[in-house]
Amino acid sequence: xxxxxxxxxxxxxxxxxxxxxxxxxxxxxxxxxxxxxxxxxxxxxxxxxxxxxxxxxxxxxxxxxxxxxxxxxxxxxxxxxxxxxxxxxxxxxxxxxxxxxxxxxxxxxxxxx
Numbered sequence: 001x002x003x004x005x006x007x008x009x010x011x012x013x014x015x016x017x018x019x020x021x022x023x024x025x026x027x028x029x030x031x032x033x034x035x036x037x038x039x040x041x042x043x044x045x046x047x048x049x050x051x052x053x054x055x056x057x058x059x060x061x062x063x064x065x066x067x068x069x070x071x072x073x074x075x076x077x078x079x080x081x082x083x084x085x086x087x088x089x090x091x092x093x094x095x096x097x098x099x100x101x102x103x104x105x106x107x108x109x110x111x112x113x
Contacts, residue, residue: 012037016045030056 019033032052033045096104 012041016041016048019045 015034015037019031023031023033032049035042035045035049
């Protein structure tokens with residue numbers, strides 16, 4: 001009896017190994033492990049499939065977030081370019097001459113006295 005169990009488990013594990021080799025080699029994220037055979041290996045295959053499903057969900061979420069980040073980055077760059085264009089059109093701020101500063105100070109002093 002134990003020889004039969006060993007044969008079944010070994011065969012089922014070999015199927016999982018073949019699956020993992022194909023999965024890694026092909027890059028097909030949609031492929032799932034075959035569920036069947038002994039209870040232990042079938043449970044392992046189901047767990048692997050759940051893990052792959054979660055990885056697919058996380059990968060999709062990351063792709064969406066990366067796209068949104070790219071859009072936001074481009075929007076910020078465009079806003080920065082518009083700001084630079086606006087500032088380039090403005091005349092430089094007028095600087096008051098030292099005589100004008102002195103005149104304004106004297107004017108305030110005498111106006112408040």
